[in-house]
Amino acid sequence: MSSRVANFIASTGDHTLDALADFGRFFKFTGQTLRWLLHASGSARTWQLVLAESMDVGVRSLPVILITGSFVGMVLAVQAIEQFRAVGLEEQMGGVVNLSVVRELGPVLAGVMIAGRIGGSLTAELGTMNVTEQIDALRSMGTDPIRFLVVPRFLACFLLTPVLTLYCDVMGSLGGWLVTVVMSGVDSGPYWEYTRSAVSAFDVFSGVAKSFAFGGVLSLVSCYKGFHCRAGAEGVGRACTDAFVASFVAILVMDFFISVLLQSISTRIWGFRSLL
Amino acid sequence: MSILKTMTDPREQTRPAIHTPNSEPAMIELRNVYKRFGSLRVLAGVSLALEKGKTTVVIGESGTGKSVLLKHIILLLRPDRGEVFFNGKRIDDLPESDLAVHRQRFGFLFQMSALFDSLTVGENVGFPLTEHTNKSKEEIETIVAEKLRMVGLEGLQPKRPAQISGGQKKRVALARAIALEPDVVLYDEPTTGLDPVRSDVINELILKLQRELGVTSVVVTHDMTSAYKVGDRIVMLERGKIIADGPPEFFKTTDDPRIRRFVDGRASPEDLAALED
Ligand SMILES: Nc1ncnc2c1ncn2[C@@H]1O[C@H](COP(=O)(O)OP(=O)(O)OP(=O)(O)O)[C@@H](O)[C@H]1O
Ligand SMILES: [Mg+2]
Numbered sequence A: 001m002s003s004r005v006a007n008f009i010a011s012t013g014d015h016t017l018d019a020l021a022d023f024g025r026f027f028k029f030t031g032q033t034l035r036w037l038l039h040a041s042g043s044a045r046t047w048q049l050v051l052a053e054s055m056d057v058g059v060r061s062l063p064v065i066l067i068t069g070s071f072v073g074m075v076l077a078v079q080a081i082e083q084f085r086a087v088g089l090e091e092q093m094g095g096v097v098n099l100s101v102v103r104e105l106g107p108v109l110a111g112v113m114i115a116g117r118i119g120g121s122l123t124a125e126l127g128t129m130n131v132t133e134q135i136d137a138l139r140s141m142g143t144d145p146i147r148f149l150v151v152p153r154f155l156a157c158f159l160l161t162p163v164l165t166l167y168c169d170v171m172g173s174l175g176g177w178l179v180t181v182v183m184s185g186v187d188s189g190p191y192w193e194y195t196r197s198a199v200s201a202f203d204v205f206s207g208v209a210k211s212f213a214f215g216g217v218l219s220l221v222s223c224y225k226g227f228h229c230r231a232g233a234e235g236v237g238r239a240c241t242d243a244f245v246a247s248f249v250a251i252l253v254m255d256f257f258i259s260v261l262l263q264s265i266s267t268r269i270w271g272f273r274s275l276l
Numbered sequence B: 001m002s003i004l005k006t007m008t009d010p011r012e013q014t015r016p017a018i019h020t021p022n023s024e025p026a027m028i029e030l031r032n033v034y035k036r037f038g039s040l041r042v043l044a045g046v047s048l049a050l051e052k053g054k055t056t057v058v059i060g061e062s063g064t065g066k067s068v069l070l071k072h073i074i075l076l077l078r079p080d081r082g083e084v085f086f087n088g089k090r091i092d093d094l095p096e097s098d099l100a101v102h103r104q105r106f107g108f109l110f111q112m113s114a115l116f117d118s119l120t121v122g123e124n125v126g127f128p129l130t131e132h133t134n135k136s137k138e139e140i141e142t143i144v145a146e147k148l149r150m151v152g153l154e155g156l157q158p159k160r161p162a163q164i165s166g167g168q169k170k171r172v173a174l175a176r177a178i179a180l181e182p183d184v185v186l187y188d189e190p191t192t193g194l195d196p197v198r199s200d201v202i203n204e205l206i207l208k209l210q211r212e213l214g215v216t217s218v219v220v221t222h223d224m225t226s227a228y229k230v231g232d233r234i235v236m237l238e239r240g241k242i243i244a245d246g247p248p249e250f251f252k253t254t255d256d257p258r259i260r261r262f263v264d265g266r267a268s269p270e271d272l273a274a275l276e277d
Helices: A002-040 A044-086 A090-131 A134-140 A145-183 A188-198 A201-227 A232-270 B010-014 B066-073 B096-103 B121-132 B137-150 B166-177 B196-213 B224-230 B248-253 B257-264 B269-275
Strands: B026-037 B040-051 B055-059 B081-086 B106-109 B184-188 B216-220 B233-238 B241-246
Touching: A002 A145, A002 A201, A044 A090, A044 A145, A090 A134, A090 A145, A090 A188, A090 A201, A090 A232, A134 A145, A134 B096, A134 B106, A145 A188, A145 A201, A201 A232, B026 B066, B040 B066, B040 B081, B040 B216, B040 B241, B055 B066, B055 B196, B055 B224, B066 B184, B066 B216, B106 B166, B121 B137, B121 B166, B137 B166, B166 B184, B166 B196, B184 B196, B196 B216, B196 B224, B216 B224, B224 B248, B233 B248, B233 B257, B241 B248, B241 B257, B248 B257
Parallel strands: B055 B216, B055 B233, B106 B184, B184 B216
Antiparallel strands: B026 B040, B026 B081, B233 B241
């Protein structure tokens, strides 16, 4: 009995140590990436690689981002319209729907979709390169794999996630408009009027600022998991799942902290703003 | 000759033996290298000194750590204990960024080829040139064509690694390994998976590189024909230690049972026990 308890404590300890070691390695990996970023961002070759990756990132994720965005806007509107109508505030729908999309749902959902679409394929690609010794082959030829593989992928995700987020925002806004104005017969004029007064430039900025952070973190997590994946097809599959879960959690946690920070900045500058 | 020896004396095995028979300074030297993966002990005190311009063949059972040994020479794996020297300078404690420069003087042929899937055959062979030289596209294409011709694969440039056979991949990987005309080439099973004629072409290529460019080589192989043909010296690895070291004639004539069994490819009764009913 007591030995079972002791075993439990020991194995919990082991897991904790493993997790901490993993965390440490991840930060080291991030540090190396940022160092190479400073070194390599001046070279034309890096930007060639970034461009090649960007095609991939942008083109492959755009359709799914557009669909996600529009349905999020529509769902939000469907859920809210009855309540707003009951209190006679349906004309103010635009403000609420668009603010939610621009500040929270657009960046977070775009981030999550990119983590699934792009992050997954990054992990699978780098994981396969790792288990087939292609990463070692790079090292054996005197090319740093972080510089050659991670930096361009990081830059592509970091720079394109905000762009894709803006697409998501626009589609969300159109989705909300479709349900509120076209399907539920609220007047278009006041819908946009309230939107304009509720959504400030700072709200758009804060959504975009978040999405830079999400793009950065999801690419780092996905590349890290690929670089440290275990041998075999199973190892690669496992790394992909781990990478997605870790990116998802990281996005939500970062979203919370960045929101708190931006909120306090906004309150300090403009004071409290009422939506209704 | 003093190098005609098998180390069967246990005291001999624990002593860090430096296998340079004459005064020629070693180009590459491993001193008492240990490596383990988790609880699996792979290298248990390997010492090996390689002379400039010579070809050393490493033989040994599957899974004894030949590939691991080869990776220690360019520090793709770092020793847990022990040292690695290159031209008399210790390199196993250098950071990765310093090793990168150093590794450009090496060519490494991976056991599984390790070609880049996302690049064509031509881009694979040209990769080290694109990365480390300022040569123009045309110059690189000329060199790539020449290296591919050396391994008997001219015209294969536009194919992807997924579209070619295992033996072809191996030869493309070899062309890539020698693209920068390295001083040292490390071959991990260069002839495995090739037909006998192709194997002989590769053997001749290894000899040609040694003869014409003075390349220092380490060849890991199971193919004794190849070992006898290209090796100036053969070392045998067993359970993480070097158990025999000498010129090819020694391996042809020795009557040490462990060596004979491996070299002649005869399974021992213990090896066959699992097949008995
Ligand atoms: N990166 C690694 N992580 C964990 N274990 C490893 C690693 N590399 C090799 N090993 C283990 O070390 C041992 C020696 O492997 P190695 O590849 O050097 O054998 P080998 O002598 O080259 O065999 P073969 O002739 O079959 O290629 C094997 O048991 C292998 O499982
Ligand atoms: Mg091997």
